[in-house]
Amino acid sequence: MAHYASRMKVTLVAHTPEPELACALAAKTCHAAKMPKGGMTREGMKRMLDIVISSGHTSVLEHASFTFAIEGVSRSLTHQLVRHRMASYSQQSQRHVKLKDFEYVIPPKIAGNPKASNMFRDEMARLSKVYGQLAEMGMPLEDARYVLPNAATSNIVVTMNARSLHNFFELRTCLRAQWEIRKLANLMLKEVQKTAPLLFEWAGPICKARGICLEGVTDCKFYQLYVKKKKSL
Amino acid sequence: MAHYASRMKVTLVAHTPEPELACALAAKTCHAAKMPKGGMTREGMKRMLDIVISSGHTSVLEHASFTFAIEGVSRSLTHQLVRHRMASYSQQSQRHVKLKDFEYVIPPKIAGNPKASNMFRDEMARLSKVYGQLAEMGMPLEDARYVLPNAATSNIVVTMNARSLHNFFELRTCLRAQWEIRKLANLMLKEVQKTAPLLFEWAGPICKARGICLEGVTDCKFYQLYVKKKKSL
Amino acid sequence: MAHYASRMKVTLVAHTPEPELACALAAKTCHAAKMPKGGMTREGMKRMLDIVISSGHTSVLEHASFTFAIEGVSRSLTHQLVRHRMASYSQQSQRHVKLKDFEYVIPPKIAGNPKASNMFRDEMARLSKVYGQLAEMGMPLEDARYVLPNAATSNIVVTMNARSLHNFFELRTCLRAQWEIRKLANLMLKEVQKTAPLLFEWAGPICKARGICLEGVTDCKFYQLYVKKKKSL
């Protein structure tokens, strides 16, 4: 049973090849007399994508999609994650997979408090035992799992297109997002920025992406960094 | 802390007024030279809706929507439920709501086994205590909830249109669906059949609605009832 | 064959009863230990909805939906309209409905130029004749309609929830939107503001709704009105 910090793992397992080109050509299609063919220079793509993204005409970003294998996240996280409906999910089933010695996520604040941490870990060990005993008594897995905690980890495959990812990052890399899903969002952002820098240069919390904070939290360090500094230039 | 049986509660809190008329008029619009106005006889509506539903032209059913207040369901259930993406959800937040003496759902097979039932109930009591102690130690609610079990109950407001409901019923009233969500689906179906019988007369498992079983389970009692009997007539 | 100005007609034919209450109760559900029941004062609803809308937590607005019967709009308009995917449509079929002496929309700038207007109207009369002749020669309606112009009018029933409407208004009441769909958006906005003022008080172009212009057109009269004036207060 592992500590949370060592567990969350995000792998970009597949994506539209040349995702920047796919989106830039789609954008060009809207304004061209002939269907655009072949390549574009990196500069041409950058110019096109910068216009599209800054002006909010982001429907063309839907033509690039990204598939992530996500391991070792809590069921608390996945319950939040699957609320994003512009996405596709395949999640490990607690109805069908027996989780012996299940792994769990321990929140950092609990991990950092020895008394809380011990209490938490004891409870996880105990739940694992009870879950196993219910299964041994012949209770169906789909019923035994009712004792499993939110902290129990899950594996999930997620596909989102670049437009949906922008929205996901606006909401979930914000400092007001819950710590575990923010961590996931940051790992995903890092992956796609490596693969498609022109598509995700401006991705991040809404204050970075759009220069506004809908929550009105203007004293947060991101708002100071992304909005205040820019205005003072 | 209540037994599951007494807890699940489904209330139809709002719906499109005259939902059958809304859908029937929309269907008529597709084939009429003038925008159809005013009422239709019950027979006219029935004829129109029967054609639309049996022939699968169900997009017109999207014009009627239904809002349910759902109480006392487990987080196992809500995690499955929100995977239906053609729907709208507002769920009680475990980040923000303190659940003292939280309620829980106990699976019927566990409830029916005295030894399993005692073990399960003891564990629930214990988790409630641990959750409370973590909160008292200053751990944030959003972290303390990591110990809460799948069995913990939740409240959720759900809006689906009639087309999405048909799909939900096809999948979730099937005998192969998990017991708790099947129970929910049956309660929701009962509500909408009272309110809009013409829209939901044929709603139910896919064998009832479409005369097929994609899983190929032809010895199940629903298949026998809805497909075999009909064919023998 | 009518002048465009006399033709577009928008009727709100159905909507969630008490749409403001439906959304406000859903918002309350997220933060309450018990499922909220019964009514709320108008002030309570207003406070709740103002927070939800200004902070962008607009998923709760999905619980209220609105159905419009729209008559006398061009096929240019409906082709744009149905690109809004968070909505339901039932449109008059040109495959199945014979459009004798079809009606058409004439763009105001063409209507205001006598030479252009005559040319346009002559062509419409001619197309109507050709369409009729092709039908008489036994050509299927679904083929004869290939000669029909974008200007030909259509009837369409549209259902959108309040969240989707907000997005629609942000894009389509903007002065940069095409004139015909902007006209439609303004008529729809007027209807829902009468019915649910608390939900749509801040609805409108994105500069009004969010205080930003993604297109960077800061010299437009809406931006001046909604952003500049407010900042100078």
Next chain:
Amino acid sequence: MAHYASRMKVTLVAHTPEPELACALAAKTCHAAKMPKGGMTREGMKRMLDIVISSGHTSVLEHASFTFAIEGVSRSLTHQLVRHRMASYSQQSQRHVKLKDFEYVIPPKIAGNPKASNMFRDEMARLSKVYGQLAEMGMPLEDARYVLPNAATSNIVVTMNARSLHNFFELRTCLRAQWEIRKLANLMLKEVQKTAPLLFEWAGPICKARGICLEGVTDCKFYQLYVKKKKSL
């Protein structure tokens, strides 16, 4: 100005690499204790995908997406096409692109009737002239296009995932579909069957895919081929 037959062109410009593997691994994730890694044998993939598709558990097919460049289709077609909401579109804009000597689609039945064909072609030539004259008189392109016919061709980039494509093929390769969109669907199906045969072996009209005809047209040649013959084996 070209005859329709020479014009429709469908190119598969991008797709998820190894689309069959992406979907098969996602399916495995649901039932595995560990996140599945690496490859699978062709046989293993086939077994997995056959189960998934035949049993209707097709959400895993959403992880593979396909992008098509579509040229030379009518606006009648694109207006139908974009009604499929589980897809992404970037279409040539008639507001912004000047279509001099615009191309058009001529329906085969009209093309095959000399009198109808001449009348149709004359009208297209005339509309092209009127459109050009309105533009020369200073009318905005977005207004001049109101005279353009449904037959005018358009370019569009479309991205759909494999699940959405299955649904598209069920509806649009059916013999009851309109001839132009059926032609498009068949060209798209041919492309994806070359690229991902295991995903699309059973794709086609719903009688082929599911063994039923919701329209009840059991004397059609596809029903005879796909349902009757199979049953008699």
